Amino acid sequence: MAELLGTHPLEAWSTALERLPDTVGITVEPFVAMAVVRLGAVGAAASEALGADLPTMPNTWAQHGTGRAVWLGPDEWLLSSTTETPEELEGRIRAAVLPLGGSATDVSAQRIGLRLTGARLRDVLAKGCSIDLHPRVFGRGSSAQTLLGQAGVVLLALSGAGDDFVVLVRSSFAGYLADWLLDAALEFTPTHDS
Amino acid sequence: MQLIECPWCGPREEVEFHYGGQAHVPYPDAPAEVSDEEWAHYVFFRDNTKGRFAERWCHSAGCRRWFNAVRDTTTYRFERVQRLDDPEPHATEPARARRSTAS
Structure with missing residues (x-):
């Protein structure tokens, strides 16, 4: 093969x-793992679930653990991680935002x-x-x-x-x-x- | 090149945007009772205003969000841009898109 x-x-x-x-x-x-997060309600609950604040100012990015959280839209962020595999990052973020009505998609590639x-x-x-x-x-x-x-x-x-x-x-x-x-x-x- | 102000990202080059046609076209109140002709007017018929015109634009190369704008079709000057969730009523009257030739 x-x-x-x-x-x-x-x-x-x-x-x-x-x-x-x-x-x-x-x-x-x-190469780093990246995931797109869609989340309508950003607040203390989201920050607590993710372990860090998502940047809410347009056109900004913030450190997010070992990676970065980039503002892509009013309800959309790009999260990256240098230590996790794409599957681990997607799984962790999804578990954090799913109860809040959000979603996470692996976009590493x-x-x-x-x-x-x-x-x-x-x-x-x-x-x-x-x-x-x-x-x-x-x-x-x-x-x-x-x-x-x-x-x-x-x-x-x-x-x-x-x-x-x-x-x-x-x-x-x-x-x-x-x-x-x-x-x-x-x-x-x-x-x-x- | 003209700069268009995205309500989220700020001023960006015109090529980053896509035009979305006339804004504030009212959806029929009772869609099930609308005739074919009235549907055609709703779907296809748009104003061809000379002057200030309420339009939809999409910042497709940036935040990919739709927004409303008032643009002068003769000078191409943007008077204002507005987020879709902006509660403030629009500056111009919504155009009558659902016209019927019968009336």
Whole structure:
């Protein structure tokens, strides 16, 4: 029987991404479990059941255990976990929100993460994203669902200095977005030894 | 590119949104008694307003939520946007979508 290969969607881009300078660093985030939570009534009961508050401010994310809780909509969140398997995360969240009328769906395979770091990163993102990513507006804890180079992404700000972002992109768009980012970063990449 | 203000996410580029047609089209009070013609008017007939027009929009590349907006169809200027659960009544009169040629 044919064996499924556990290769990352961006395996073929690893060399090109490694070659980028520190000012426009792009690294592939390790695989994490993710689940989408739909929950109409957010309150103390939900926080207690989940063990942490869900962010209720639009366009924000918060630490959630070892992972993150990202606001996706007024009744929708993306929860991730670095320590649990997708089945464990989905099971735990579902057990917590089901009595409150909510639901949890495993979406681990839907998106992959790219970590973008460096002083010129905002210039790279600005080439395909209309959102103001200056740390004064888009500081640590901010998130945005938007288009980056016409691909739908979830952008998370990890630092208050505007030099550390995570981009969550659909796996099928990952290759396209990696190509787009490499092209956008070309301006800041030394092309010859000098 | 024009920025449209999503009631949840804030100002975003126009390409992130999808147009949903006229807002506040009233559903028939007694659907079982409505004639085919009146159904056709409810389903297909929409106003073609020049000026301020109440519309539905969806922030499809962002939070994927529907909202209402009042837009001027001649200038394309958005006057206001409104969440669906906003209790405040709309600024413009709901248009008569259920028209009958008989009346």
